Amino acid sequence: MEENKARKLLVDTGKKLLETGLVARTWGNISCRLDEDNIVITPSGLDYTKTNEEDIVKLNISTGEWQGIHKPSGEKKIHIAAYQQFPDVNFVIHTHQTYASAIGLAGYEQLDITAEERETLGGVMRASYGLPGTKKLTEAVKVALQDGAKVVLMANHGVLICGSSQDETMDKAMLLEEICKRNTKGNFEVAQYEVTEKVEKLLCDLKEKFVYAALVQTPAVLACANEGKPIYAQVDDMAQMIGRKIPVTTNETEQVAKALEKVNAVLVSGIGAVVRSESQDDTTALELLVDKAAICSIHTAACNVKARIGIIDAALMKLVYKMKYSKQKG
Template identity: 30%
Template sequence: MVVKAGKRLVEEGLIARTWGNVSCRLSDTLFAITPSGRPYEKLTSEDIVVMNLDDLSYEGNVEPSSEKGVHAAVYRQRRDINFIVHTHQYYASALSPLQTAIEIEGVENTSLIGDRVLSIPYGMPGSKKLSENVATTLSRSKGKAYIMTAHGALCLGVDSEEAFRVAERLEEICANYILKQYRKISQSDSADWLSLRNYYITRKSSKGNDYSCQEPCRFYSSKREDDGFIFPSTVENDKPLSSGDGRPVLINLERDFREWTEGKLDPVLSVHHAVYRFNPTVKAIMHVLSPNVLAISRTGEKMYPMIDDFAQIIGENVPLVKNDPAESTMKVSRQIAWLLKKRSAVLLAGGGALCCGPSEGDTLAAAIIMEKNALAMIISYLFDRGCPLNPLETRLMRTFYLKKYFLKAIR
């Protein structure tokens, strides 16, 4: 049951990478939980860890989820709950920095979730503080959905089906909550996501950093291969470099070094060349043009961690690189490559972002998290509340991620 639920988390887009977890009560003293740092698509029954509810002890060599304390806190507090789905779902996560309770409307919603969705105060992932905050919040509510500040959602049920129904309904409630606020502050009779983003861009770019009319340059996506890199032929890469037989052309980092130093490579090739050359752990690059990331890039703002996924996978912040015609292509390429040494993404003025990682999967996860964090920034502005994570905690989470998860990915 836990294996099936773990795979369902990925299939329904409720998590990115291995973030998020699932557990099931086995008895009054035991519960089963997903492992730490293992791809859910490949889970087997041997990967599931059975834990003692009292002292969190377990047998075997498989390490349980770092959020085991959160699950234990729920089972101790709520004897009516037999299944927990901890998600990093899109709208609930993006709302989480607000630290506000959501009043539930409609009999169908209240009968499933309860009268309110409470916000659980922030605690770093896997910390004792977070588990204690969960226990305290649940002692004040009999609801089945909770939003964990700057983190994600906690969805509870008597079984897996109910827990997943709660997660799905919570997304609908959060999306409607955001659009309702947009209608209120914009004094519009209707609301849609495009209008909401344009509202944000208009007000933010009025401060003198207006890239809203700038047509984004396409940088495409590439991956490291042999002694260079290629632009795979995909839907996103509609204009990849290819040979006569249709195979992608290999750009050799050593062979083409002179052309790069002399500025003879076009801007797209120059940027990819610099990133791969100066960052040996980077195995893939993705140009992200998703709607919210594009909106942030058009305001000229930096991006800061509103959610802790961002702090761990992306870094302490994401600066914006301006495409200054007065600057040489090589200088801009070097700047981007240098910035990507300390983070997994950079914003391109008016042109979205470039994400990179130690694998194509990690790069895609970075792109997903960038889009979610961008929405969190927009929501924070709409509600005039919520702020980035503490810089010290951000640094600690990034360091821990690089030591524990990033090193596994590059091996």
């Protein structure tokens, strides 16, 4: 593909991924083949809403050399592996989509998927866990790609999706999410709570101290809040932006505020969750992440699977995110 056209396509795709909820904030990455040796790829840690065509990085898949004003995505090696494995692949997206992430944690082996769906996706496999950007993750993904899978569920991480074009790759992402959603286990049948005067006052009081505080009342979040147990990080985006766990507190304003001084997301008994950040777009991302974490928590519990990210790995990802990606976003 002509380079300028490919750069624009990546910028447009990033915004589309945000709109569809397949990624949040700076997570995920996108690439497009230019020719046999070169691709363009999204930069490391730059917000999709602020990414312009000149921010896109040109990368040689044979030498690893790159050209651009930013470093290429930290997941560039899994993109390179996909292009080297499949000559017919011209577009690659790494998403953090909710239900596929849940199935990557538990239930892949029993996946209810038709032969036609599997063929449309180009084959599906699961890759074992590795920290983002590491050789361990790259090698695990390579194994799945070498087995012929063009869709790879990366445990505790997200999904790699390969296609012949941007349209085909996006269609695969949406189809995969439909398949994984119907395979997700657990009880999400929780009545939607009304935002009562007491809840409105709680949020209003909290906003005096945390300007960008918000209430999350999705069925999964309500179910977890009602259960009264913390949500532990099972996917790396939660570990990075929120931390190892989302604690539970009572619905008293003082207790919620005290909890939010230590963490940026907290489950509140009988209400749902409250999140806070330093900007509106970060708060929106936190709302998505808390719901995703709740869905994954309910699903793995129903499957009787423990998929928590280790304490050390969670702390390391939180530190890297705080020191690197949160700064790059600004």
